[in-house]
Amino acid sequence: MSEREKTYVEDVNRSIYDIRNEEKDVYRIQKGLTPAIVEEISAKKKDPAWMANFRLQSLQIYNEMEVPDWGPSIEGLNMEDIVTYVKPNTHMSAKWSEVPEDIKDTFEKLGIPQAERKSLAGVGAQYDSELVYHNVREEVAAQGVVYTDMESALNGEYADMVRKHFMKLVTPRDHKFAALHGAVWSGGSFVYVPPGVSVTIPLQSYFRLNAPGAGQFEHTLIIVDEGAYLHFIEGCSAPKYNVANLHAGCVELFVGKNAKLRYSTIENWSKNMYNLNTKRALVEEGGTIEWVSGSFGSHVSYLYPMSVLNGKGARAEFTGITFAGAGQNLDTGTKVVHNAPETTSYINTKSISKDGGISTFRSSVVVKNSAAKSKSAVSCQSLMLDDKSRSDTIPAMDIRTQDADIGHEAKIGRISDEAVFYLMSRGISEEDARAMIVSGFADNVSKELPLEYAVEMNNLIRLEMKGSIG
Amino acid sequence: MEKEYNMTINRLPSKTWNWLRMNETQLEKIEIPAAGEAKVTLPEKITTAENEGSKPWNADFAGIASGIGEDMDGLLARAGVKAKHYEVPADVTEVQPLLLDYAYVQNSLRAGAVAVKAGKNSEITVIEDFASDREASGQAAVSTRLYLEEGAKIRLIQVQRLGSDFTFMNDIGALCEEKASLEVIQLILGGKNTYLGCKTTLQGRESSMNADTAYIVDGEGRLDMNYVALHEGKKTQSNMQAGGVLRDHAFKLYRGTIDFKWGAKGAVGNEKEDVLLLSNDVVNQTIPLILCAEEDVEGNHGATIGKLDDELVFYLESRGMNREQIYEMMAMAKVDAVCRKIPDASTQAKVQKFLGRAVEEEEA
Numbered sequence: 001m002s003e004r005e006k007t008y009v010e011d012v013n014r015s016i017y018d019i020r021n022e023e024k025d026v027y028r029i030q031k032g033l034t035p036a037i038v039e040e041i042s043a044k045k046k047d048p049a050w051m052a053n054f055r056l057q058s059l060q061i062y063n064e065m066e067v068p069d070w071g072p073s074i075e076g077l078n079m080e081d082i083v084t085y086v087k088p089n090t091h092m093s094a095k096w097s098e099v100p101e102d103i104k105d106t107f108e109k110l111g112i113p114q115a116e117r118k119s120l121a122g123v124g125a126q127y128d129s130e131l132v133y134h135n136v137r138e139e140v141a142a143q144g145v146v147y148t149d150m151e152s153a154l155n156g157e158y159a160d161m162v163r164k165h166f167m168k169l170v171t172p173r174d175h176k177f178a179a180l181h182g183a184v185w186s187g188g189s190f191v192y193v194p195p196g197v198s199v200t201i202p203l204q205s206y207f208r209l210n211a212p213g214a215g216q217f218e219h220t221l222i223i224v225d226e227g228a229y230l231h232f233i234e235g236c237s238a239p240k241y242n243v244a245n246l247h248a249g250c251v252e253l254f255v256g257k258n259a260k261l262r263y264s265t266i267e268n269w270s271k272n273m274y275n276l277n278t279k280r281a282l283v284e285e286g287g288t289i290e291w292v293s294g295s296f297g298s299h300v301s302y303l304y305p306m307s308v309l310n311g312k313g314a315r316a317e318f319t320g321i322t323f324a325g326a327g328q329n330l331d332t333g334t335k336v337v338h339n340a341p342e343t344t345s346y347i348n349t350k351s352i353s354k355d356g357g358i359s360t361f362r363s364s365v366v367v368k369n370s371a372a373k374s375k376s377a378v379s380c381q382s383l384m385l386d387d388k389s390r391s392d393t394i395p396a397m398d399i400r401t402q403d404a405d406i407g408h409e410a411k412i413g414r415i416s417d418e419a420v421f422y423l424m425s426r427g428i429s430e431e432d433a434r435a436m437i438v439s440g441f442a443d444n445v446s447k448e449l450p451l452e453y454a455v456e457m458n459n460l461i462r463l464e465m466k467g468s469i470g
Numbered sequence: 471m472e473k474e475y476n477m478t479i480n481r482l483p484s485k486t487w488n489w490l491r492m493n494e495t496q497l498e499k500i501e502i503p504a505a506g507e508a509k510v511t512l513p514e515k516i517t518t519a520e521n522e523g524s525k526p527w528n529a530d531f532a533g534i535a536s537g538i539g540e541d542m543d544g545l546l547a548r549a550g551v552k553a554k555h556y557e558v559p560a561d562v563t564e565v566q567p568l569l570l571d572y573a574y575v576q577n578s579l580r581a582g583a584v585a586v587k588a589g590k591n592s593e594i595t596v597i598e599d600f601a602s603d604r605e606a607s608g609q610a611a612v613s614t615r616l617y618l619e620e621g622a623k624i625r626l627i628q629v630q631r632l633g634s635d636f637t638f639m640n641d642i643g644a645l646c647e648e649k650a651s652l653e654v655i656q657l658i659l660g661g662k663n664t665y666l667g668c669k670t671t672l673q674g675r676e677s678s679m680n681a682d683t684a685y686i687v688d689g690e691g692r693l694d695m696n697y698v699a700l701h702e703g704k705k706t707q708s709n710m711q712a713g714g715v716l717r718d719h720a721f722k723l724y725r726g727t728i729d730f731k732w733g734a735k736g737a738v739g740n741e742k743e744d745v746l747l748l749s750n751d752v753v754n755q756t757i758p759l760i761l762c763a764e765e766d767v768e769g770n771h772g773a774t775i776g777k778l779d780d781e782l783v784f785y786l787e788s789r790g791m792n793r794e795q796i797y798e799m800m801a802m803a804k805v806d807a808v809c810r811k812i813p814d815a816s817t818q819a820k821v822q823k824f825l826g827r828a829v830e831e832e833e834a
Contacts, residue, residue: 070485070493364490369750384765387732393760394486399775400754402747406775412730412760413768 020239021102021210026128028211029085035059038183041085045151045186050163058172058182065176072300072329072358077244077274084184086128086211092149094135103127110237112206119450120233122147124205126218129186140199146192147203150219153190162190165221169252169280169308177248177276177302181217185250188218193228195256202231202264202450207249209238209269215246222263224287226256233264233453237297240270244299247273253281255289257311262290266453268460269297271327276302285311285340292448293320295332296460304362306335309343309371320349321445323461324357324389333362333395338371338404347378348444353389360392365399365406372403382412383441385434435462474499475548477541479639480667480696483727484761492723492757495665495694501609505551506580508598511569515562516594521552521585528555531585531615536643537667537696542613545639546583553583553615556596560589560619567595567627567814574601574632578608585615588622588650595625597817600640604660606633613641618650620674625653627812631824632661634689639665648674648703655811658685658693658714659824669698672706672737679707684808685714686801687722696725697741701767705736713744713808715801716752727759730767737764741771746778746801 027044029037038059042052067074090100096113107113107125116123122136124147136147146158153162172182189205209216224230238245247269255261261281269275275298281289291305307316318334336345351359361380382391393410415437423433439446439458446454477497485493512518521528526546531553536542558564570584588594596616602608610632616624624644632638638661644652652670664687670679679699687693699708710726728739741758758771778800786796802825809821 070487362486364487372750382760382762384762384767387735387763387765389765391762392484393762393769393771394484394757396486396490396492396755396757397773397775398490398753398755399747400752402750402752402776404747404776406773408756408758408771408773408775410758410760410771411769412762414765 027087061172062179083214092131121201122203124189126187126207144194150188181250185217185219191222193224195225196227198229204233207236212241213243218249220251223254224259231262237268238270251279255283255287257284258286260288264292266294273298279305283314286313288315291318295322301330303332316345318347322351324359326355329358331360335364338367338374343374345376349380351382353391354385356388358390363395367399369400375405378408380410479538503579503581508570513566519555534643534645537669538641542641549581553585555585557587558592558594563593570598581611583613587617590619591621593623597627601631602633607635609637611639616644618646620648623651628656636661637663642668644670646677650677652679654681656683663692667696671700675703676705681710683712684805687720688717693722698727701734701737708739710741713804717748721753723755729761732763735766737767739769743773
């Protein structure tokens, strides 16, 4: 009898995320944050006058606002040391062959062009502060779908639409780093899906930060019009340096009546990154926002995608996993505002802490007086893999209508010794047994991702679990 | 002499977004009360003593953290309050409860402090009854500190039957040594503004605490709570349950924290809140935290807010009750369930009388 073949999933080689390209002929703005620097970014990007003013107003707000007093420490982040704009020596292209060799090589190692060929409707690739590649399949463009970089949208046919929506959902007054984003944003994507159009295969933007000591501030603006559907995937990574890097992007999503948007993220920033990102969706009547979020990288994260359910019957789902390892303090979760009748939210998160990592699940569910017959269910589970780590759960609920149905449950604990023993009795090593249990724990997220991304996520878990025995 | 005091109370052990306004509560210009004591029914085997120091608490109790926090001690100090001390000798099981009746009159402005030390393997029930006329106004503050030595058991029962214009601060701090066990039963049935804190430090191995709180908040009433179970010892257990009803324009904020410190191996903490909302003008805020610095622990919390289960409502409707009657019945059932745990017939009767009047008045 022939031996049964086993299917192996290759481990991800961490070195692909740590590829560092030498900076050649790049334009680096000077370190720090001053009106002159902001004006220089405006000039470089050929901003329209309203945007140039908006940047300066945002800078003023940034200077007025305090850093948060409630989350992980960001004392290691000194804006005087951060370069807010780094432009690679190239222009955006719709052909990979026109992208400089070293940059293209990096994206190839990350698997972006291959994924585009196999399973994506369009790709945007940002390298430091600017997009180097942007393309959308012809048949998708023929449906009227717009997928372009933010700068082109700001100055082109969709300028009015961008102006109407840009930082209206996340205003610079939202918090200090939203104001920072308003002042120095660069790059990112604009997507418009016309009424009734269903984009059946996903679009993806990938953000790569190569420059040490730099910040990335991309802006993603997506408008899914009435009855339309889109799945948008966001990926990000950076090589590790021994100086702080900063990511303060902003994602604004407008989901029209009866429209549906799924927004998936696998975040794998390097462990010197301060990830202070802001994401928000406004959902109209009958619309649905689905967030799928995997947080693996960063030194410090503040990440809470927010759903504002503004129309009757609007719905939000949030499925997330956070894996905090050595040197990481990942503060993640979600916020939901029920602002209309019969709205529904469903939140399901898992977090894992290991090797001294700190994971905090933070959430808020606000049900306003106008949201009769609304429902919300929150479930969060945390797994502690050792006693050097920390895991906190901080969920808040504010309910202001009688006719609401709100449920919340949370659990925290460790891997069951019995489960490990059972698997080991079946011939599986302890390390593999623990990795299998953790992968199973993360199943809620991986099953929501396209296959390739689920495999990548499971490999990231396997990688993080290596050497975890003892 | 200082006549008013600004207080920051009921601080959440780990802060969250400030815009939620749940991190702490600010009380501005609180009038400095006069010291006031309860009418005491002292069981035979309990000894009592005055605090002879200059501060509200003697050395045994000064280091015990409480739910409302340090500003409560600031208020007591400004009021010149010195805690009345009660001690249960080691190995004594006192079957009679220690009864502390706080009967407040119209426009009361009083503060008091009680310290109970339960010696090794002793057992005692302490009943605190906070009452006033139904329409009375006033302000009162009571701080209760409990020190449970090895194997000791304290059952603390608090009944709040205050007038509809009364502001009340009720603060509890407890420290449990090895295998000590604290049970807290609370019924919050009256008052306008109630600030309630309860923090238990489970310091000794296999110590435990169980808190069961039922509340009815109506009118313009405000109930602001902060419960903390601090697990320091191995195999410690906490169980916090709160349930209640909000009517009219009531506001309620429940903070509940299970805090597993490093080294609390084998600890288990559970927390549950069930709230029924009987008006569209109520505000219900809930923030149940689990803070965990230890791998070998188990923590659970759950909350259900808003409506009754559809199947239950359908069943009761099929038995001829209308929806309003069903919700009133279930609201009272929550309070009755906790009331039945009070092991003192006269206290139970006072509660029933208070509830009976409330129901009659509503029906009228």
